[in-house]
Amino acid sequence: MGRMRFPVSRLPRPVPVKAWITDSRLLLAAKTALAVGIAWLVARLVPGVADDYPYYAPLGALISMSPTLMGSVRVGVQTVVSLAIGIVLAGAVILLAEPNVVTIALVVGIGSLIAGSRWLKAGGDYVPVAALFVLIIGGQNADSYSIGYVVQMSVGIVVGLVVNFTIFPPLTIGTAVSRLGEFRALLALHLDEMAQALEESWPPEHEDWAGRSDTLRDTADGVRESLREADESRKGNPRARLHKRDLAVDYSDLYDLESITFYVRDLTEVLSAAIWKKRQFEAELPESLRAPLAETFRAIGGVLEARNAGDDITPAVQAAEAALETAIAHLDEQSDSAHSSLGTAASVAFAARRILAIMRLRTQEAAEK
Structure with a gap:
């Protein structure tokens, strides 16, 4: 299987023909x-x-x-x-x-x-x-x-x-792997757009990311179904001998992405509440913390990009962890700010830390093999 890269700025688009005519x-x-x-x-x-x-x-x-x-x-x-x-x-x-x-x-x-x-x-x-x-x-x-x-x-x-x-017994491994890559690209794009929102004047001009929470969940479900079909398509298929792949690794990747999606959706809700003040709960985010958090989001998206490119994600994870530590240092300097705004920033930092913990575990497992 060749390496695939899905740039954050451009997700794979459906072909002009009907999407179901594949x-x-x-x-x-x-x-x-x-x-x-x-x-x-x-x-x-x-x-x-x-x-x-x-x-x-x-x-x-x-x-x-x-x-x-x-x-x-x-x-x-x-x-x-x-x-x-x-x-x-x-x-x-x-x-x-x-x-x-x-x-x-x-x-x-x-x-x-x-x-x-x-x-x-x-x-x-x-x-x-x-x-x-x-x-x-x-x-x-x-x-x-x-x-x-x-x-x-x-x-x-x-x-x-x-x-x-x-006659060409169906083998859908390539499709499943491609959809897994598209899922990473979607998450990376989402994180990048949230970073842009943090850097813009509020309310930001772009808000597509704020309504993408359900899309992320549905995409995860679709990828899991694709992997299930790919796994079944190998059984009794002579072509599977020529296209060997350990789908257990892909299932593990998907599990990580599903866990990351949980925290990304949480970040989306918190950030949306802080920007538009019309969500299910109130949240405040000090302006001085927006830029450091934006760099953290963008760095986390860079890890997903590196994974899609087939690169070693260790340097990207380290860069994201450094960006998060910088954001936390700025948070510690805000001790005189309102507790409500610090609580929001701490919640965002905690979710980012959990995401990076998932990514760090992946690098450790890869190093042990």
């Missing part, structure tokens, strides 16, 4: 179309009663296509199991009673309950669907219909799995 999405769409086409051709070659229901093979191929190989296997297996359960439920109605409004509604209800099982998350919806189809569409030919339904769906699922495995 290379991986286009590839999945092409593979799905191919799998459906192949399934339709193969379905016509299946002997026996299944030959009467070729249209279920393309459906099986469609539902088996997933962004990851393990996802495809999971959906395929659970769908076949769900179909079998649904057919058994329908068979019980045919043997013990007869299809009518009450029995059909009862079977669909029972099937829906079974579909909610944690063992059938991916394909559970096909339990009531299969039962309903057998009772309504199968009718007098429920036995042959059931066989044809299961066989052709299985054919389509197998075709989908083969296509997904043989």
Whole structure:
């Protein structure tokens, strides 16, 4: 994997096309179309009663296509199991009673309950669907219909799995790592904008950072989901042997960033309260402390930039710690100031110290390896 750098002044922007039209999405769409086409051709070659229901093979191929190989296997297996359960439920109605409004509604209800099982998350919806189809569409030919339904769906699922495995099996490690870098860049940008706000005349002209707290949290959630998908995309994937990466390190980085985000959000709330005096609590920040704190924020952002560049972050951490010590020294000189304003500054300094403690621990762990 190459080194990536996301400058603080410019976050990665979405391409002009729709954000959801990505290379991986286009590839999945092409593979799905191919799998459906192949399934339709193969379905016509299946002997026996299944030959009467070729249209279920393309459906099986469609539902088996997933962004990851393990996802495809999971959906395929659970769908076949769900179909079998649904057919058994329908068979019980045919043997013990007869299809009518009450029995059909009862079977669909029972099937829906079974579909909610944690063992059938991916394909559970096909339990009531299969039962309903057998009772309504199968009718007098429920036995042959059931066989044809299961066989052709299985054919389509197998075709989908083969296509997904043989044609560029999806591996999303690069995407996850890139999003992790973007998260660092966003945090660095946020810290830089807060530093600018401290240096400007109050109220500052730029206040986008003040409303970004939820964005930081949502970004963290999105990165964690990307890492989960990347981890799953490696399972059973032959391409993973060529693109080896220890995602445990990336998960550790994310945990650090989530912890840092907690304190950055706290800094955002405190600084916003000090500037606009209209938040949930009142806060004051002496003007003499704004510049030293601004340098501290900017230096902390520099650590994140260094990490994104793949550099040793030890010098950047040391520079940030020195900036914080300077800010604390200025704070100590303000003993004659109002306790409320000193309390706000101390809260800001404490949050910055906790952030740097997280970063310092990372440098120590790296040095021990």
